[in-house]
Amino acid sequence: MSQINVAELVAIDVHTHVLGSTRENGTAADDAVAALGGVFGFDRSPTLPEMVDYYRSRNMACVAFTIDDISRTGVEAPVGSVEIAELAADHRDVVIPFGSVDPHRGKEGIAIARTLIEEYDVRGFKFHASQQExxxxxxxxxxxxxxxxxxRLPALFHTGQSGIGRGVRGGGGIRLKYTNPMYLDDVAVDFPDMPIIMAHPSVPWQDEALAIALHKPQVYIDLSGWMPKYFPPQLVQYANSLIQDKVLFGSDFPLITPDAWIASFDELGIKESVRPKILRDNAVRLFGL
Structure with a gap:
Protein backbone atom coordinates (compact mmCIF):
# COMPACT_ATOMS: atom_id res chain seq x y z
CA MET A 1 0.00 0.00 0.00
CA SER A 2 1.00 3.62 -0.44
CA GLN A 3 3.40 5.20 2.04
CA ILE A 4 3.10 8.67 0.54
CA ASN A 5 3.12 11.53 3.05
CA VAL A 6 0.47 13.71 1.45
CA ALA A 7 1.06 16.63 3.80
CA GLU A 8 4.60 17.09 2.44
CA LEU A 9 3.71 16.77 -1.24
CA VAL A 10 3.86 19.70 -3.61
CA ALA A 11 2.25 17.75 -6.46
CA ILE A 12 1.31 14.32 -7.81
CA ASP A 13 2.26 13.72 -11.43
CA VAL A 14 -0.28 11.15 -12.65
CA HIS A 15 1.39 10.50 -16.02
CA THR A 16 5.03 9.38 -16.32
CA HIS A 17 6.65 6.83 -18.63
CA VAL A 18 9.41 4.49 -17.49
CA LEU A 19 11.52 4.08 -20.63
CA GLY A 20 14.86 2.93 -19.21
CA SER A 21 15.33 -0.59 -17.85
CA THR A 22 17.57 -1.63 -14.95
CA ARG A 23 17.58 -5.25 -16.09
CA GLU A 24 20.46 -6.92 -17.93
CA ASN A 25 18.03 -8.18 -20.54
CA GLY A 26 16.28 -4.83 -20.76
CA THR A 27 17.10 -1.98 -23.13
CA ALA A 28 17.55 1.67 -22.30
CA ALA A 29 15.80 2.59 -25.54
CA ASP A 30 14.41 1.07 -28.69
CA ASP A 31 13.64 2.70 -32.04
CA ALA A 32 10.30 4.05 -30.85
CA VAL A 33 11.84 5.58 -27.73
CA ALA A 34 14.66 7.09 -29.80
CA ALA A 35 12.07 8.63 -32.13
CA LEU A 36 10.24 10.11 -29.14
CA GLY A 37 13.46 11.64 -27.92
CA GLY A 38 13.85 13.34 -31.28
CA VAL A 39 10.35 14.82 -31.07
CA PHE A 40 10.46 15.93 -27.44
CA GLY A 41 14.14 16.73 -27.08
CA PHE A 42 15.47 14.21 -24.54
CA ASP A 43 18.57 12.17 -25.28
CA ARG A 44 18.34 9.34 -22.76
CA SER A 45 15.72 7.22 -21.03
CA PRO A 46 15.78 7.47 -17.22
CA THR A 47 15.24 4.33 -15.16
CA LEU A 48 12.69 4.25 -12.37
CA PRO A 49 15.32 4.74 -9.62
CA GLU A 50 16.53 7.84 -11.47
CA MET A 51 12.95 9.07 -11.70
CA VAL A 52 12.52 8.49 -7.97
CA ASP A 53 15.49 10.74 -7.24
CA TYR A 54 14.08 13.42 -9.52
CA TYR A 55 10.61 13.42 -7.97
CA ARG A 56 11.74 12.98 -4.37
CA SER A 57 14.02 16.02 -4.69
CA ARG A 58 10.97 18.07 -5.68
CA ASN A 59 8.62 16.73 -2.98
CA MET A 60 6.45 15.16 -5.66
CA ALA A 61 4.95 11.71 -6.19
CA CYS A 62 4.33 10.12 -9.57
CA VAL A 63 2.26 7.48 -11.31
CA ALA A 64 4.68 5.36 -13.35
CA PHE A 65 3.95 2.90 -16.14
CA THR A 66 5.02 1.29 -19.39
CA ILE A 67 2.88 0.45 -22.44
CA ASP A 68 2.32 -3.15 -23.52
CA ASP A 69 1.65 -2.99 -27.26
CA ILE A 70 2.95 -6.41 -28.26
CA SER A 71 0.03 -7.10 -30.60
CA ARG A 72 1.13 -4.25 -32.89
CA THR A 73 4.92 -4.37 -32.48
CA GLY A 74 5.48 -8.09 -31.92
CA VAL A 75 7.95 -7.38 -29.12
CA GLU A 76 7.77 -6.85 -25.39
CA ALA A 77 8.11 -3.30 -24.09
CA PRO A 78 11.65 -2.17 -23.19
CA VAL A 79 10.49 -1.98 -19.56
CA GLY A 80 7.89 -4.36 -18.17
CA SER A 81 5.13 -3.76 -15.63
CA VAL A 82 6.69 -6.29 -13.26
CA GLU A 83 10.01 -4.44 -13.23
CA ILE A 84 8.21 -1.17 -12.47
CA ALA A 85 6.16 -2.74 -9.68
CA GLU A 86 9.14 -4.47 -8.10
CA LEU A 87 11.21 -1.29 -8.10
CA ALA A 88 8.27 0.81 -6.89
CA ALA A 89 7.88 -1.46 -3.85
CA ASP A 90 11.05 0.09 -2.43
CA HIS A 91 9.91 3.64 -3.16
CA ARG A 92 6.25 3.79 -2.20
CA ASP A 93 6.81 7.25 -0.72
CA VAL A 94 7.19 8.50 -4.30
CA VAL A 95 5.89 5.98 -6.85
CA ILE A 96 2.34 4.81 -7.58
CA PRO A 97 2.87 1.86 -9.96
CA PHE A 98 0.41 1.21 -12.80
CA GLY A 99 0.35 -1.90 -14.96
CA SER A 100 -0.19 -2.22 -18.69
CA VAL A 101 -1.71 -5.18 -20.52
CA ASP A 102 -2.45 -5.28 -24.23
CA PRO A 103 -6.17 -6.18 -24.53
CA HIS A 104 -5.34 -8.43 -27.49
CA ARG A 105 -3.58 -10.85 -25.11
CA GLY A 106 -7.00 -12.24 -24.16
CA LYS A 107 -7.10 -14.74 -21.29
CA GLU A 108 -3.34 -14.56 -20.90
CA GLY A 109 -3.68 -10.82 -20.39
CA ILE A 110 -6.31 -11.28 -17.70
CA ALA A 111 -3.99 -13.62 -15.83
CA ILE A 112 -1.13 -11.13 -16.14
CA ALA A 113 -3.31 -8.28 -14.91
CA ARG A 114 -4.59 -10.30 -11.95
CA THR A 115 -1.02 -11.15 -10.95
CA LEU A 116 0.02 -7.51 -11.19
CA ILE A 117 -2.87 -6.53 -8.92
CA GLU A 118 -2.77 -9.33 -6.37
CA GLU A 119 0.97 -10.04 -6.16
CA TYR A 120 2.56 -6.73 -7.13
CA ASP A 121 -0.04 -4.25 -5.81
CA VAL A 122 -0.28 -2.08 -8.92
CA ARG A 123 -2.74 0.75 -8.35
CA GLY A 124 -4.22 1.14 -11.84
CA PHE A 125 -3.66 0.37 -15.53
CA LYS A 126 -2.55 2.35 -18.57
CA PHE A 127 -4.16 1.87 -22.01
CA HIS A 128 -2.96 3.45 -25.25
CA ALA A 129 -5.59 2.60 -27.83
CA SER A 130 -3.70 3.80 -30.89
CA GLN A 131 -0.56 1.88 -29.91
CA GLN A 132 -2.57 -1.18 -28.91
CA GLU A 133 -4.92 -0.82 -31.88
CA ARG A 152 -11.95 -0.32 -7.95
CA LEU A 153 -8.73 0.52 -9.78
CA PRO A 154 -8.49 3.41 -12.27
CA ALA A 155 -7.90 2.96 -15.99
CA LEU A 156 -5.86 5.66 -17.69
CA PHE A 157 -6.51 6.04 -21.43
CA HIS A 158 -4.48 8.02 -23.93
CA THR A 159 -6.80 10.37 -25.83
CA GLY A 160 -6.34 12.65 -28.83
CA GLN A 161 -3.17 13.50 -30.73
CA SER A 162 -0.02 11.44 -30.11
CA GLY A 163 3.68 12.15 -30.10
CA ILE A 164 4.21 8.49 -30.97
CA GLY A 165 4.92 8.32 -34.69
CA ARG A 166 4.84 12.08 -35.18
CA GLY A 167 6.92 13.04 -38.20
CA VAL A 168 7.61 9.40 -39.07
CA ARG A 169 6.57 8.06 -42.49
CA GLY A 170 2.91 7.06 -42.26
CA GLY A 171 2.86 8.19 -38.64
CA GLY A 172 4.74 5.05 -37.70
CA GLY A 173 1.54 3.10 -38.30
CA ILE A 174 -0.28 4.89 -35.44
CA ARG A 175 -3.96 5.52 -36.20
CA LEU A 176 -5.43 8.43 -34.24
CA LYS A 177 -9.02 7.28 -34.73
CA TYR A 178 -8.77 4.91 -31.78
CA THR A 179 -8.18 7.73 -29.31
CA ASN A 180 -11.37 9.75 -29.74
CA PRO A 181 -12.56 10.09 -26.12
CA MET A 182 -16.18 9.54 -27.12
CA TYR A 183 -15.53 5.77 -27.12
CA LEU A 184 -14.87 6.10 -23.39
CA ASP A 185 -18.42 7.29 -22.79
CA ASP A 186 -19.59 3.71 -23.40
CA VAL A 187 -16.93 2.40 -21.03
CA ALA A 188 -17.99 4.86 -18.34
CA VAL A 189 -21.61 3.73 -18.65
CA ASP A 190 -20.76 0.02 -18.64
CA PHE A 191 -18.21 0.25 -15.78
CA PRO A 192 -19.47 2.91 -13.36
CA ASP A 193 -17.23 1.59 -10.56
CA MET A 194 -14.01 1.85 -12.57
CA PRO A 195 -12.45 5.34 -12.37
CA ILE A 196 -11.39 6.55 -15.81
CA ILE A 197 -8.64 9.07 -16.50
CA MET A 198 -8.64 10.60 -19.97
CA ALA A 199 -5.00 11.44 -20.56
CA HIS A 200 -3.93 14.67 -22.27
CA PRO A 201 -5.83 17.55 -23.77
CA SER A 202 -7.87 15.50 -26.25
CA VAL A 203 -6.96 17.47 -29.36
CA PRO A 204 -8.87 17.60 -31.69
CA TRP A 205 -11.74 16.23 -29.58
CA GLN A 206 -11.49 18.48 -26.53
CA ASP A 207 -15.20 19.27 -26.38
CA GLU A 208 -16.09 15.57 -26.33
CA ALA A 209 -13.71 14.97 -23.43
CA LEU A 210 -15.12 17.90 -21.44
CA ALA A 211 -18.67 16.68 -22.00
CA ILE A 212 -17.82 13.20 -20.73
CA ALA A 213 -15.91 14.45 -17.69
CA LEU A 214 -18.79 16.74 -16.78
CA HIS A 215 -21.42 14.05 -17.29
CA LYS A 216 -19.83 10.90 -15.84
CA PRO A 217 -18.97 11.05 -12.11
CA GLN A 218 -15.98 8.69 -12.26
CA VAL A 219 -14.24 10.29 -15.26
CA TYR A 220 -11.21 12.58 -14.87
CA ILE A 221 -8.90 14.47 -17.26
CA ASP A 222 -5.13 14.61 -16.89
CA LEU A 223 -3.26 17.52 -18.45
CA SER A 224 -0.14 15.70 -19.59
CA GLY A 225 1.58 15.67 -22.95
CA TRP A 226 1.06 19.32 -23.85
CA MET A 227 2.70 22.42 -22.46
CA PRO A 228 -0.10 24.38 -20.75
CA LYS A 229 0.46 27.41 -22.99
CA TYR A 230 -0.97 25.31 -25.84
CA PHE A 231 -4.11 24.16 -23.99
CA PRO A 232 -7.42 24.74 -25.80
CA PRO A 233 -9.14 27.72 -24.13
CA GLN A 234 -12.26 25.74 -23.25
CA LEU A 235 -10.12 23.26 -21.29
CA VAL A 236 -8.71 26.09 -19.17
CA GLN A 237 -12.19 27.54 -18.67
CA TYR A 238 -13.67 24.22 -17.52
CA ALA A 239 -10.66 23.36 -15.36
CA ASN A 240 -11.11 26.67 -13.57
CA SER A 241 -14.80 26.07 -12.94
CA LEU A 242 -17.15 23.20 -13.80
CA ILE A 243 -14.66 20.30 -13.58
CA GLN A 244 -12.13 21.76 -11.15
CA ASP A 245 -12.48 18.64 -8.96
CA LYS A 246 -11.82 16.27 -11.88
CA VAL A 247 -8.63 17.64 -13.43
CA LEU A 248 -5.23 16.14 -12.66
CA PHE A 249 -1.65 17.29 -13.10
CA GLY A 250 0.36 15.10 -15.44
CA SER A 251 3.57 15.92 -17.26
CA ASP A 252 4.32 12.97 -19.60
CA PHE A 253 7.85 12.70 -18.14
CA PRO A 254 10.45 12.35 -19.59
CA LEU A 255 8.80 13.77 -22.72
CA ILE A 256 7.93 16.91 -20.74
CA THR A 257 9.43 17.63 -17.32
CA PRO A 258 7.33 18.75 -14.36
CA ASP A 259 9.60 21.78 -13.97
CA ALA A 260 8.82 23.02 -17.47
CA TRP A 261 5.14 22.07 -17.27
CA ILE A 262 4.49 23.84 -13.96
CA ALA A 263 6.34 26.98 -15.13
CA SER A 264 3.96 27.15 -18.09
CA PHE A 265 0.94 26.23 -15.92
CA ASP A 266 1.67 29.18 -13.63
CA GLU A 267 0.97 31.50 -16.57
CA LEU A 268 -2.52 30.11 -17.28
CA GLY A 269 -4.49 32.21 -14.82
CA ILE A 270 -5.76 29.25 -12.80
CA LYS A 271 -7.54 30.39 -9.63
CA GLU A 272 -5.54 30.10 -6.41
CA SER A 273 -8.34 27.97 -4.95
CA VAL A 274 -8.19 25.58 -7.91
CA ARG A 275 -4.41 25.24 -8.34
CA PRO A 276 -3.81 22.84 -5.40
CA LYS A 277 -6.74 20.70 -6.54
CA ILE A 278 -5.18 20.16 -9.94
CA LEU A 279 -1.61 19.72 -8.72
CA ARG A 280 -2.35 17.42 -5.79
CA ASP A 281 -5.70 17.22 -4.03
CA ASN A 282 -7.80 15.66 -6.80
CA ALA A 283 -5.26 12.86 -7.19
CA VAL A 284 -5.12 12.33 -3.42
CA ARG A 285 -8.87 11.76 -3.44
CA LEU A 286 -8.86 9.60 -6.58
CA PHE A 287 -6.10 7.29 -5.33
CA GLY A 288 -7.32 7.23 -1.74
CA LEU A 289 -4.01 8.47 -0.34
Missing part, protein backbone atom coordinates in the same frame (compact mmCIF):
# COMPACT_ATOMS: atom_id res chain seq x y z
CA UNK A 134 -8.33 -1.19 -30.27
CA UNK A 135 -11.36 1.00 -29.70
CA UNK A 136 -11.78 1.43 -25.93
CA UNK A 137 -15.42 0.29 -26.13
CA UNK A 138 -14.46 -2.90 -28.00
CA UNK A 139 -15.75 -5.88 -26.03
CA UNK A 140 -12.36 -7.54 -26.31
CA UNK A 141 -11.15 -5.19 -23.54
CA UNK A 142 -14.16 -5.66 -21.26
CA UNK A 143 -12.77 -8.63 -19.28
CA UNK A 144 -9.84 -6.42 -18.29
CA UNK A 145 -12.18 -3.63 -17.25
CA UNK A 146 -14.24 -6.09 -15.22
CA UNK A 147 -11.11 -7.02 -13.27
CA UNK A 148 -10.24 -3.38 -12.66
CA UNK A 149 -13.79 -2.57 -11.61
CA UNK A 150 -13.74 -5.50 -9.20
CA UNK A 151 -10.74 -3.92 -7.46
Missing amino acids: FYPNDRLAYPLYELLAEH
Whole structure:
Protein backbone atom coordinates (compact mmCIF):
# COMPACT_ATOMS: atom_id res chain seq x y z
CA MET A 1 0.00 0.00 0.00
CA SER A 2 1.00 3.62 -0.44
CA GLN A 3 3.40 5.20 2.04
CA ILE A 4 3.10 8.67 0.54
CA ASN A 5 3.12 11.53 3.05
CA VAL A 6 0.47 13.71 1.45
CA ALA A 7 1.06 16.63 3.80
CA GLU A 8 4.60 17.09 2.44
CA LEU A 9 3.71 16.77 -1.24
CA VAL A 10 3.86 19.70 -3.61
CA ALA A 11 2.25 17.75 -6.46
CA ILE A 12 1.31 14.32 -7.81
CA ASP A 13 2.26 13.72 -11.43
CA VAL A 14 -0.28 11.15 -12.65
CA HIS A 15 1.39 10.50 -16.02
CA THR A 16 5.03 9.38 -16.32
CA HIS A 17 6.65 6.83 -18.63
CA VAL A 18 9.41 4.49 -17.49
CA LEU A 19 11.52 4.08 -20.63
CA GLY A 20 14.86 2.93 -19.21
CA SER A 21 15.33 -0.59 -17.85
CA THR A 22 17.57 -1.63 -14.95
CA ARG A 23 17.58 -5.25 -16.09
CA GLU A 24 20.46 -6.92 -17.93
CA ASN A 25 18.03 -8.18 -20.54
CA GLY A 26 16.28 -4.83 -20.76
CA THR A 27 17.10 -1.98 -23.13
CA ALA A 28 17.55 1.67 -22.30
CA ALA A 29 15.80 2.59 -25.54
CA ASP A 30 14.41 1.07 -28.69
CA ASP A 31 13.64 2.70 -32.04
CA ALA A 32 10.30 4.05 -30.85
CA VAL A 33 11.84 5.58 -27.73
CA ALA A 34 14.66 7.09 -29.80
CA ALA A 35 12.07 8.63 -32.13
CA LEU A 36 10.24 10.11 -29.14
CA GLY A 37 13.46 11.64 -27.92
CA GLY A 38 13.85 13.34 -31.28
CA VAL A 39 10.35 14.82 -31.07
CA PHE A 40 10.46 15.93 -27.44
CA GLY A 41 14.14 16.73 -27.08
CA PHE A 42 15.47 14.21 -24.54
CA ASP A 43 18.57 12.17 -25.28
CA ARG A 44 18.34 9.34 -22.76
CA SER A 45 15.72 7.22 -21.03
CA PRO A 46 15.78 7.47 -17.22
CA THR A 47 15.24 4.33 -15.16
CA LEU A 48 12.69 4.25 -12.37
CA PRO A 49 15.32 4.74 -9.62
CA GLU A 50 16.53 7.84 -11.47
CA MET A 51 12.95 9.07 -11.70
CA VAL A 52 12.52 8.49 -7.97
CA ASP A 53 15.49 10.74 -7.24
CA TYR A 54 14.08 13.42 -9.52
CA TYR A 55 10.61 13.42 -7.97
CA ARG A 56 11.74 12.98 -4.37
CA SER A 57 14.02 16.02 -4.69
CA ARG A 58 10.97 18.07 -5.68
CA ASN A 59 8.62 16.73 -2.98
CA MET A 60 6.45 15.16 -5.66
CA ALA A 61 4.95 11.71 -6.19
CA CYS A 62 4.33 10.12 -9.57
CA VAL A 63 2.26 7.48 -11.31
CA ALA A 64 4.68 5.36 -13.35
CA PHE A 65 3.95 2.90 -16.14
CA THR A 66 5.02 1.29 -19.39
CA ILE A 67 2.88 0.45 -22.44
CA ASP A 68 2.32 -3.15 -23.52
CA ASP A 69 1.65 -2.99 -27.26
CA ILE A 70 2.95 -6.41 -28.26
CA SER A 71 0.03 -7.10 -30.60
CA ARG A 72 1.13 -4.25 -32.89
CA THR A 73 4.92 -4.37 -32.48
CA GLY A 74 5.48 -8.09 -31.92
CA VAL A 75 7.95 -7.38 -29.12
CA GLU A 76 7.77 -6.85 -25.39
CA ALA A 77 8.11 -3.30 -24.09
CA PRO A 78 11.65 -2.17 -23.19
CA VAL A 79 10.49 -1.98 -19.56
CA GLY A 80 7.89 -4.36 -18.17
CA SER A 81 5.13 -3.76 -15.63
CA VAL A 82 6.69 -6.29 -13.26
CA GLU A 83 10.01 -4.44 -13.23
CA ILE A 84 8.21 -1.17 -12.47
CA ALA A 85 6.16 -2.74 -9.68
CA GLU A 86 9.14 -4.47 -8.10
CA LEU A 87 11.21 -1.29 -8.10
CA ALA A 88 8.27 0.81 -6.89
CA ALA A 89 7.88 -1.46 -3.85
CA ASP A 90 11.05 0.09 -2.43
CA HIS A 91 9.91 3.64 -3.16
CA ARG A 92 6.25 3.79 -2.20
CA ASP A 93 6.81 7.25 -0.72
CA VAL A 94 7.19 8.50 -4.30
CA VAL A 95 5.89 5.98 -6.85
CA ILE A 96 2.34 4.81 -7.58
CA PRO A 97 2.87 1.86 -9.96
CA PHE A 98 0.41 1.21 -12.80
CA GLY A 99 0.35 -1.90 -14.96
CA SER A 100 -0.19 -2.22 -18.69
CA VAL A 101 -1.71 -5.18 -20.52
CA ASP A 102 -2.45 -5.28 -24.23
CA PRO A 103 -6.17 -6.18 -24.53
CA HIS A 104 -5.34 -8.43 -27.49
CA ARG A 105 -3.58 -10.85 -25.11
CA GLY A 106 -7.00 -12.24 -24.16
CA LYS A 107 -7.10 -14.74 -21.29
CA GLU A 108 -3.34 -14.56 -20.90
CA GLY A 109 -3.68 -10.82 -20.39
CA ILE A 110 -6.31 -11.28 -17.70
CA ALA A 111 -3.99 -13.62 -15.83
CA ILE A 112 -1.13 -11.13 -16.14
CA ALA A 113 -3.31 -8.28 -14.91
CA ARG A 114 -4.59 -10.30 -11.95
CA THR A 115 -1.02 -11.15 -10.95
CA LEU A 116 0.02 -7.51 -11.19
CA ILE A 117 -2.87 -6.53 -8.92
CA GLU A 118 -2.77 -9.33 -6.37
CA GLU A 119 0.97 -10.04 -6.16
CA TYR A 120 2.56 -6.73 -7.13
CA ASP A 121 -0.04 -4.25 -5.81
CA VAL A 122 -0.28 -2.08 -8.92
CA ARG A 123 -2.74 0.75 -8.35
CA GLY A 124 -4.22 1.14 -11.84
CA PHE A 125 -3.66 0.37 -15.53
CA LYS A 126 -2.55 2.35 -18.57
CA PHE A 127 -4.16 1.87 -22.01
CA HIS A 128 -2.96 3.45 -25.25
CA ALA A 129 -5.59 2.60 -27.83
CA SER A 130 -3.70 3.80 -30.89
CA GLN A 131 -0.56 1.88 -29.91
CA GLN A 132 -2.57 -1.18 -28.91
CA GLU A 133 -4.92 -0.82 -31.88
CA PHE A 134 -8.33 -1.19 -30.27
CA TYR A 135 -11.36 1.00 -29.70
CA PRO A 136 -11.78 1.43 -25.93
CA ASN A 137 -15.42 0.29 -26.13
CA ASP A 138 -14.46 -2.90 -28.00
CA ARG A 139 -15.75 -5.88 -26.03
CA LEU A 140 -12.36 -7.54 -26.31
CA ALA A 141 -11.15 -5.19 -23.54
CA TYR A 142 -14.16 -5.66 -21.26
CA PRO A 143 -12.77 -8.63 -19.28
CA LEU A 144 -9.84 -6.42 -18.29
CA TYR A 145 -12.18 -3.63 -17.25
CA GLU A 146 -14.24 -6.09 -15.22
CA LEU A 147 -11.11 -7.02 -13.27
CA LEU A 148 -10.24 -3.38 -12.66
CA ALA A 149 -13.79 -2.57 -11.61
CA GLU A 150 -13.74 -5.50 -9.20
CA HIS A 151 -10.74 -3.92 -7.46
CA ARG A 152 -11.95 -0.32 -7.95
CA LEU A 153 -8.73 0.52 -9.78
CA PRO A 154 -8.49 3.41 -12.27
CA ALA A 155 -7.90 2.96 -15.99
CA LEU A 156 -5.86 5.66 -17.69
CA PHE A 157 -6.51 6.04 -21.43
CA HIS A 158 -4.48 8.02 -23.93
CA THR A 159 -6.80 10.37 -25.83
CA GLY A 160 -6.34 12.65 -28.83
CA GLN A 161 -3.17 13.50 -30.73
CA SER A 162 -0.02 11.44 -30.11
CA GLY A 163 3.68 12.15 -30.10
CA ILE A 164 4.21 8.49 -30.97
CA GLY A 165 4.92 8.32 -34.69
CA ARG A 166 4.84 12.08 -35.18
CA GLY A 167 6.92 13.04 -38.20
CA VAL A 168 7.61 9.40 -39.07
CA ARG A 169 6.57 8.06 -42.49
CA GLY A 170 2.91 7.06 -42.26
CA GLY A 171 2.86 8.19 -38.64
CA GLY A 172 4.74 5.05 -37.70
CA GLY A 173 1.54 3.10 -38.30
CA ILE A 174 -0.28 4.89 -35.44
CA ARG A 175 -3.96 5.52 -36.20
CA LEU A 176 -5.43 8.43 -34.24
CA LYS A 177 -9.02 7.28 -34.73
CA TYR A 178 -8.77 4.91 -31.78
CA THR A 179 -8.18 7.73 -29.31
CA ASN A 180 -11.37 9.75 -29.74
CA PRO A 181 -12.56 10.09 -26.12
CA MET A 182 -16.18 9.54 -27.12
CA TYR A 183 -15.53 5.77 -27.12
CA LEU A 184 -14.87 6.10 -23.39
CA ASP A 185 -18.42 7.29 -22.79
CA ASP A 186 -19.59 3.71 -23.40
CA VAL A 187 -16.93 2.40 -21.03
CA ALA A 188 -17.99 4.86 -18.34
CA VAL A 189 -21.61 3.73 -18.65
CA ASP A 190 -20.76 0.02 -18.64
CA PHE A 191 -18.21 0.25 -15.78
CA PRO A 192 -19.47 2.91 -13.36
CA ASP A 193 -17.23 1.59 -10.56
CA MET A 194 -14.01 1.85 -12.57
CA PRO A 195 -12.45 5.34 -12.37
CA ILE A 196 -11.39 6.55 -15.81
CA ILE A 197 -8.64 9.07 -16.50
CA MET A 198 -8.64 10.60 -19.97
CA ALA A 199 -5.00 11.44 -20.56
CA HIS A 200 -3.93 14.67 -22.27
CA PRO A 201 -5.83 17.55 -23.77
CA SER A 202 -7.87 15.50 -26.25
CA VAL A 203 -6.96 17.47 -29.36
CA PRO A 204 -8.87 17.60 -31.69
CA TRP A 205 -11.74 16.23 -29.58
CA GLN A 206 -11.49 18.48 -26.53
CA ASP A 207 -15.20 19.27 -26.38
CA GLU A 208 -16.09 15.57 -26.33
CA ALA A 209 -13.71 14.97 -23.43
CA LEU A 210 -15.12 17.90 -21.44
CA ALA A 211 -18.67 16.68 -22.00
CA ILE A 212 -17.82 13.20 -20.73
CA ALA A 213 -15.91 14.45 -17.69
CA LEU A 214 -18.79 16.74 -16.78
CA HIS A 215 -21.42 14.05 -17.29
CA LYS A 216 -19.83 10.90 -15.84
CA PRO A 217 -18.97 11.05 -12.11
CA GLN A 218 -15.98 8.69 -12.26
CA VAL A 219 -14.24 10.29 -15.26
CA TYR A 220 -11.21 12.58 -14.87
CA ILE A 221 -8.90 14.47 -17.26
CA ASP A 222 -5.13 14.61 -16.89
CA LEU A 223 -3.26 17.52 -18.45
CA SER A 224 -0.14 15.70 -19.59
CA GLY A 225 1.58 15.67 -22.95
CA TRP A 226 1.06 19.32 -23.85
CA MET A 227 2.70 22.42 -22.46
CA PRO A 228 -0.10 24.38 -20.75
CA LYS A 229 0.46 27.41 -22.99
CA TYR A 230 -0.97 25.31 -25.84
CA PHE A 231 -4.11 24.16 -23.99
CA PRO A 232 -7.42 24.74 -25.80
CA PRO A 233 -9.14 27.72 -24.13
CA GLN A 234 -12.26 25.74 -23.25
CA LEU A 235 -10.12 23.26 -21.29
CA VAL A 236 -8.71 26.09 -19.17
CA GLN A 237 -12.19 27.54 -18.67
CA TYR A 238 -13.67 24.22 -17.52
CA ALA A 239 -10.66 23.36 -15.36
CA ASN A 240 -11.11 26.67 -13.57
CA SER A 241 -14.80 26.07 -12.94
CA LEU A 242 -17.15 23.20 -13.80
CA ILE A 243 -14.66 20.30 -13.58
CA GLN A 244 -12.13 21.76 -11.15
CA ASP A 245 -12.48 18.64 -8.96
CA LYS A 246 -11.82 16.27 -11.88
CA VAL A 247 -8.63 17.64 -13.43
CA LEU A 248 -5.23 16.14 -12.66
CA PHE A 249 -1.65 17.29 -13.10
CA GLY A 250 0.36 15.10 -15.44
CA SER A 251 3.57 15.92 -17.26
CA ASP A 252 4.32 12.97 -19.60
CA PHE A 253 7.85 12.70 -18.14
CA PRO A 254 10.45 12.35 -19.59
CA LEU A 255 8.80 13.77 -22.72
CA ILE A 256 7.93 16.91 -20.74
CA THR A 257 9.43 17.63 -17.32
CA PRO A 258 7.33 18.75 -14.36
CA ASP A 259 9.60 21.78 -13.97
CA ALA A 260 8.82 23.02 -17.47
CA TRP A 261 5.14 22.07 -17.27
CA ILE A 262 4.49 23.84 -13.96
CA ALA A 263 6.34 26.98 -15.13
CA SER A 264 3.96 27.15 -18.09
CA PHE A 265 0.94 26.23 -15.92
CA ASP A 266 1.67 29.18 -13.63
CA GLU A 267 0.97 31.50 -16.57
CA LEU A 268 -2.52 30.11 -17.28
CA GLY A 269 -4.49 32.21 -14.82
CA ILE A 270 -5.76 29.25 -12.80
CA LYS A 271 -7.54 30.39 -9.63
CA GLU A 272 -5.54 30.10 -6.41
CA SER A 273 -8.34 27.97 -4.95
CA VAL A 274 -8.19 25.58 -7.91
CA ARG A 275 -4.41 25.24 -8.34
CA PRO A 276 -3.81 22.84 -5.40
CA LYS A 277 -6.74 20.70 -6.54
CA ILE A 278 -5.18 20.16 -9.94
CA LEU A 279 -1.61 19.72 -8.72
CA ARG A 280 -2.35 17.42 -5.79
CA ASP A 281 -5.70 17.22 -4.03
CA ASN A 282 -7.80 15.66 -6.80
CA ALA A 283 -5.26 12.86 -7.19
CA VAL A 284 -5.12 12.33 -3.42
CA ARG A 285 -8.87 11.76 -3.44
CA LEU A 286 -8.86 9.60 -6.58
CA PHE A 287 -6.10 7.29 -5.33
CA GLY A 288 -7.32 7.23 -1.74
CA LEU A 289 -4.01 8.47 -0.34
